[in-house]
Structures are given as structure tokens and as C-alpha cells.
Amino acid sequence: MMRMEEATVTDSTPTTLPPAPGADRYRCLDFADTTATLPAGQNYDLLATPGSAMRWLAAHGLTPPDVRLYEVCAQRMRTLRGHIRALFASRVEGVTPPEESLRAVNEAITAVPTAPLLAWDPARGPHRVQAHPADQAVNHALAILAADAADLLTGPDADLLTACGSTPCDRFLLRTHGRRHWCSTRCGDRARAARAYARRNRPPS
Template sequence: MEPWAALELASTIRHDGEGGVTDELDTVQGLKRWIHQQRAVLDGHAPEGEGVVDEELRARVVDVRRAVRALFARAVSPVRPSPPDAHRLMPAEQAVARLNTAAALVPVVPQLVWPLQGPPSAHLSATRDDPHALLIAALARAAVDFLGGPQRERLRACTAPRCVRYFVQSHGRQEWCKPSCGNRARAARHYDRHHRTPDGPPAPP
């Protein structure tokens, strides 16, 4: 699974478009939708079969997400983290232990693949059949790879009004996760400059 799966998991908490925040994983059906949408990113670790995605799996995925978002908050420090859960993040030491425990759920061994036509290649293969453990371990390992790799240095929390996403900077001055957030931030700054009272905060519109 690609390290970027960790960013996709963290982004399941997002702005709802109306001034609030929504959690894409707040129900089993929401988790099913997310897994379906992220099949390419999950790279073969998506659970298959009726009834496999259940409340137990949802709770475990959310637990991994809590650890990921806590460590994302640490990674962007001293800049403020994404606001929705910043006031109730688990301690960083606990988050590290949670990820490492989850990543160790499924043994991974190297496997040689050598087709009749073409060169050989080595792959890492999980050796456990529990579909819950396969997904949880894969998500945790993606987070370990992400946080232990160079992309951690470019991780930022979007500063646009109402946005709650983390993103990886594509250039050094990038402040927002997408152009629409940049437009909203510039509009807010323009409003602030032209409606600020001499002695205090901006005047109401």
C-alpha cells in the first residue's frame, strides 16, 4: 500500500461545505464507500465479501486514523494542526505505539515473482488471511512509511477558512490544499483588510 493512503485516511474528516465538519467513517456504510473509492490506493488490501466490513472494522480503522492525525499534528508543529480534533488528540507516544502495534498484526515476507516472459522481481506479501487485520496493518504501515519518509517534512495543515485537511506541499510557499481554498483564503483576507475597525476585529458584514 502506498504511503499516501495515510493522507487519504486522515482526510476522511473534512469540511462539509456548509461551515461544519463531517466524518466519512462515522458509519459502517461510510467505511464501505471509502474503501470502494480508495481501492486503487489500498492496493489489494480492501476487504472482500458480504459482512466483512462491520462495526468492529470501522472502530479499528478510526483508531488508526486517530493515531495518524495525532502524529500529523506533531509533524506540522509548531504551526497549528487541523482544527477539528486538535483539542482531543491522543499523546504522540501513544499514537506511535498504536501504529506500531497495528502494523505488526500481519507478518510480511519477501516473495520472488518471475514470469516466463520478463525479469524477476521481489514483492512483500502479507501472510495472514484475516481481512480485518490485513487492512488495519496495511493502513498502519502506510502511515509509518509516510511519517518516516521525506513527505513528512512537507506536510501542512491547510490554513484556508473552514478547511480541515492536511496536505503535502508541492512547492515551498504553498499554504492551501487546493485552489478553491486559496480563493477562499484570499477573499477572507480582502474582507478583513477592508472591514476591520480601527480599534479591534473586523466589523460585521
């Protein structure tokens, strides 16, 4: 569900963490991290409104910048995000993933073709075209994100998938080296400070 006419955007962009390691290779990772829990009971959701969801899709090259979304589209994005996060969490924790999340991702993958099809005309000759009409742009975007998540979970980078180790952050990332598993410098600094505080206040044995 979309409308192409101009819409009034009433939401404001929250202060967010930078993309987590691996988000440059997997858009699904950045998609999963569009919501995050921060210290002091703070959090943000980059898909909270149709306007913010529209901007996220356009910024990631998944829809044209002039597409406007209804709330039902933003809700569908948030629902798929929840299922992808559940699959990521299951992979990190080594447990059986929820059947409904597997089903939701597979339904998104098969909803529309994710690859441009081959076409031909006398003027252009062979060329690639998107098979979906404009009113299916969100379906197409969700199919790409779902397929990307499936690729991550089944590919060589699956063992690098982890959750941020700085409480209360609940973002996902790919480990880049060693044992580091913080999604940002900010979270790493907070984790190191917490460990240093715990050492200073540890009672003598």
C-alpha cells in the same frame, strides 16, 4: 470482524472535498482526511458507518469490494485514523507526539504481514501470496495504512506535510510549491476571500 454476506447500507455519501495534494502518493494522507470540518459548522466522516468505511477501503484497493464490515471494524478504522492525525499534527506543530498514538501505529504495523510472501507450486512456480485469511482483511488494510504513515513521517516528504491554512478546515496535505498550503481550490478561494475582506475592513492607521 467482518461478514461476507450482503449487508444493507443505510448511509448516504456526503458532499466531500477532493483529495488533498499528496493523497495520490500516500494513502495514509487520504485516510487521515476522511474526516473534515467545513464552514458553517458542517463536517463529514467517510468512515462514519460500516458501509461507508467498506467503500473507502475498496476504492483504495485495500480490501476486495465484496467485504462487508461490522461496526467494530469501522470503529477500529476511526481509532487508527485519530492516532495518525495526532502524529501528523505533532509533526506539523513540531511537538512531541502522543505515546499512545505511536504505540497504536506500531501495533497496527506488526499485526499482520503487509507484503505478499513468496510461495511455490508445480503449476504456477514462484509467485506471491497474501499471508492473511479473508477474516483479517481489515487488519491487513490497517497495517498498510499505518506503515504508509510511518513512511511519510520518516521520509523525505515529511517536511512537506502541513495542515490546511483555510479555517476551519482541518485536513492535512503535502505542500506542492511555494508557500501554498490549502487542501483544495475551494479552501484556497475561501482563504483569499477572507484576506481580501480583512484588508477592505481594516481601520485606517
